[in-house]
Amino acid sequence: MKVLMIEDNRSVCEMMSMFFKKEKWHVDFAYDGQEALNMFKANPNGWDIITLDLNLPKVDGMQVAAKIREQSPTVPLIILTARDSESDQVLGLEIGADEYVTKPFSPLTLVARMKALHRRAQMGAPTTTNNSTSTFDITTDHFKMNTKTREVYLDGQPISDLTPKEFDLLKTLASKPRQVFTRAQLLQLVWDYEYLGDERTVDAHIKKLRQKIEVAGPQVIQTVWGVGYKFDDSGVSSK
Structure with missing residues (x-):
């Protein structure tokens, strides 16, 4: 796996490089926000997963996250933050991060979360298959999803650029139409490890997911x- 770690604390980078090396992952480091943006602009498809510290010199981590999402809507992105503010954490998720990890963190926990997020992203990549001939394993009145090819259609229009977490969240909800899921249930089902974030994490992902659904057709998440x-x-009603 190729990792881009955006982190100004070189001690943290040195520590994590040992754990990444043990996993036989290749890692590149960016030590400030501007360096990160330059690296990503030059090679937006160069990494399988990105970790991003929010407290960066030159360009703030929130701005970096937003710019990364503009160039690559689907690359798995984990925010690392020493900020305790709940609003900062939720804002990071709303910008497009898949997860956040609060500092100080356990290196083993971070590696485990990176593996889980990467595994979801690798379950299948979007394809250009004609949706009239594809096999869809979730179908409803207006909606079709192929969980292997990660094709998603609403009224025949593709719902595109879903992050791994957004895809899993939509799959969980759509697999049981009209069943009500509590936020706690969704945290357990979509985040398949002990997730220490609060339930507003779900709200942030739902907000982003709804925005992408509305581009394709009617709002189906109630x-x-x-x-x-x-x-x-x-x-x-169809658009």
Whole structure:
């Protein structure tokens, strides 16, 4: 696996390089926000996963995350932050990060989360297959999903550029239409390890997912106030 670690603390980089080497991963380091943006602009498809510290010199980590997402909507992105602010963590997820890890962190925990996120991203890549001949394993009134090729269509229009977490979240909801999932249930089902973040993590991912759904067709993720979310396209009208 090829890793880009954007981190200004060289001690952290040296420590993590030992763990990455043990996993036989190749890692590149960027020590400030501007260096990271220059590296990524020159080679936007050069890495399988990115870790990003928020407190960076020259260019703030939030700006770096936003720029990365503009160039690559799907590269797995983990935010590393010493900021305790809940709003900062949620904002990072809303910008497009798949996960966040709060400093100080366990190197083994970070490696485990990177493996899990990379595994999801590698389950299948988007293809250009004609959706009229593809085999879809989740189908509803307006919606089709092939979980192997990661093709997703709403009213015949592709829902594209889904991050690994957004894809898993949509798959979980769509696999059981009209079933209401609490935020805690979604954390357990989509984040398949002990996730220490609060339930607003789910809200941030739902917000981004809804924005991408609305480009393709009607809104099919419904809020059940005081409970959670459900997938329901039975009563929507096509665009």
